[in-house]
Amino acid sequence: MxxxxxxxxxxxxxxxxxxxxxxxxxxxxxHQTEVQSDKKSTDPERNSAEETTEDFKILLPKEYRDQGKENEVNELTNNWLDLYQKNRKYYVGKADYTVARGYSECSGDSTRIINSKNNTILLIGNSRLATGEVKTVKIEKNKIWPKEKLKFHFGNEGYTLRAEGKVLSSEKVQTDNGEELYQNVKDYKLYLSADNSPETLFLQEESFNDTFVELLFIGDIDRDGKPDFIFGANRDYEEERVILYLSSQAKKGKLIQKAAEVAIQFDC
Structure with missing residues (x-):
């Protein structure tokens, strides 16, 4: 037994x-599967031209709706900076503003309104930028239609902005600056190249609703000796959208990278 x-x-x-x-x-x-998954999420090859860095935030001196959530204006602090124009020159300085409460009759939302004391181009939430006068490029043309190029020099190097896209229709329209060409464009792509660097695709939009991309600013905001850009890229006529591109944020082999964007809706 x-x-x-x-x-x-x-x-x-x-x-x-x-x-x-x-x-x-x-x-x-x-365990090995989890490690591989983490590696893919940080693979630089997966980053597109539309991804932004997390170091920068931007706002415009405009009215922002609450829309049932925390208002974007609440992110403003005393550390924010102001890219502004004065006497035909551009400067980065400490933001000087007030915030007022309002109400949108159109949407029925409460709002917060940023009133800047400067001729502000952009409010920037990154205190590490150096203050002072900014070296800029005079913009000869603010719209780059498909098959068009815009060439300019910054320092000792030449740069080219080149556009691609499909033009669905063209017409002449009246603006505050007189008669201008307007084209209905889809699959728009905008590239930047330099004398000693290959092209960088940095902006693309599938379609527009009575709007188009507009070049607002070229200058060395981050003080690295290379040009940075601000574009208006409204996708709809009831939206104001602005994108900041910085050369110092560019990944290897690229000239610029989107640093931040802000989009304000004013539809009813």
């Missing part, structure tokens, strides 16, 4: 050890 019990216990121990050995590889495989 004792011999039978011992044989049974030995058999049970062998089965138990065998089960543990079989479980161990499962845990290892699961």
């Amino acid at each position: 004792k011999k039978t019990i011992l044989i049974f216990l030995s058999f049970a121990v062998i089965i138990s050890c065998k089960d543990k050995v079989q479980e161990t590889p499962k845990k290892v495989v699961q």
